[in-house]
Amino acid sequence: MYVAVKGGEAAIRNAHKLLADRRRGDRDVAPIQLDQIVEQMSLAVDRVMAEGSLYDPELAALAIKQARGDLIEAIFLVRAYRTTLPRFGYTKALETAQMQIERRISATFKDLPGGQLLGPTFDYTHRLLDPELAEDAPIEAPDQREEPEVFTPRVTDILGHDGMIEEDGELPEGAVAGDLTREPLTFPLERDLRLQALARGDEGFLLGLAYSTQRGYARSHPFVGEIRIGEVEIELDVAELDFPLTLGTIRVTECQMVNQFKGSAKQPPQFTRGYGLVFGQSERKAMSMSLCDRALRARELGEDITATAQDEEFVISHSDNVQSTGFVEHLKLPHYVDFQAELDLIRRMRAEHEHNRLAGVETKEAAE
Template sequence: MYVAVKGGEAAIRNAHSLLADRRRGDRSVPALRLDQIVEQLALGVDRVMAEGSLYDRELAALAMKQARGDMIEAIFLVRAYRTTLPRFGYTRPLDTAAMKVERRVSATYKDLPGGQLLGPTFDYTHRLLDPALAGDAPQDEPMQREPETASMPRVSDLLGEEGLIEADGAVPAGAPVADITREPLEFPLERDARLQALARGDEGFLLALAYSTQRGYARTHPFVGEIRIGEAELELDVPELDFPVPLGSIRVTECQMVNQFKGSSKAPPQFTRGYGLVFGQSERKAMAMALCDRALRAAEFGEDIVAPAQDEEFVISHSDNVQATGFVEHLKLPHYVDFQAELELVRRMRAEFEAGQRDDLREAAE
């Protein structure tokens, strides 16, 4: 046993060395710098921050580099680092209505107060590879454009003025807010905890569930009320001061989904809401989150739970890619004792089965 352990340690050290060598790659190619990753692979950095639950672009870039571009491994690294950080307090609720908007689109109103801002998006690009990006093309002059600060009322507020959409959820002052990074999940969840879990859930998993709701596997008919991307300011209340202290701003993507609702004996016909908010520019994730949020509110509206996207325990228990990765990839680790026990059991059962067949043949011959 001692020899096996020592042999395993040596193999692991060699694997680490080989990993570092492969990570660096061809030495004739310049090594990637973190600022290059932050500036030129920004959407990947945003995903690592969002699903890693830590807003730090440089650390997210470092994790991407260390993970050789494996996004889930990078998210795992960021989560692990996050657990070492102390908790100093909680900021005030983020006022996304006051964000400096860079992109703002609505699929419900063509002309709305504040206008539509397309911003940086792939939505209107041709999906054709651009050979110019493969070489050292001449550098274009950077665009100088300040984020929009004009008043932009929410689409949901416009509908709310006519009483055509459910009231936005209000949290009583001083009410405790869930923190799923500090407290274990207990089903059923309150909506704040559920939204936290969705915010750091795997984008691909949530996208598949959101897609399923549009194909009839949940009771939704969604419209994108509004998507906003921009900078929102963080403020912290300090007990010794009678005013909030600004900590800086973070880039977020917010999606408010408008869904149909026929009403009930207690509620008039009106639209309902689905909500998504994530770090960085990640509107696909924010939209998927909003669709899943609405689907998971089925019980709240007295709707039948008939689809996977409406099953809270199923969705939340399987949305975390770090947990999912650990559970799947642990199968690569040694299971020698377990397998040998099952192997011996199968051999014994097989021998008993074959002995029974021989007895049956003997009885049939007699």
């Protein structure tokens, strides 16, 4: 595409060399290692895994290093690598009630079975730069705490027991969940595909939409029923076994948003659900996802669609940052022929405009 650039392919090779040189930086500074990125930039790693749709911290760290810290480029790299991997099967649905909880908070109930666990969070920190971090000062170890019980019921389970919230949706018997990585999307979407798209959607885009729902651009009055972060087991059904096989554990963030609902002809007044689940620790993304999920259920719940966040085709079609990046950045590629055609068109239009202007002046002078 860049054959017209001076030097052609040689220029492109040199551009790659320059990129590698800038990525390495000052040779007097030790090169950053993948384990450093995994351990010390874990939230960036988690975002790349979530939006790249591939749970592998080391590969995500490699992508971040290769992309010089550009997370969207890193997500693109992970997505591309993911397409080369074979598909062995589908694991069972995650049982997040069995999560080994690291953090768990609720804005709806103060006292919960299993308690609230603050965990690692910026929520209670002062937004002041810490100069001690520049000196690599020793870190005080946290106090040891007792691990919560393995089974910790969700807040929505408590509300459901009293019939105060809609029932949790389930796929019909024999139904197979969709897979947007295998089949093209067609609108309207079922909720399983919509949640898949939101889970790997751009955090900033979903955050903006979620914010809009709180500013009156959708019928939304949300409460954080619960946010929980922790390790959950991945299980796979194997035909030769009469029990599921545990493959390992992954860390996830789950958000259950509780929304007011005045009811309809078919349903009584009750709370409704918005749901978010993403890889790693990513509360902002999980919360934004759950708010957007609830907004996109407007048609299902018989609500008027009045806001952008309720428009399924708009939200899903523009939430993928890899697709968005490709469409925006393709503008950097040569468009010489197209531009020359438009340049010629503008010249003809200007000539016609000038001709009409002079003709108008002559007519006016003749009239005088």
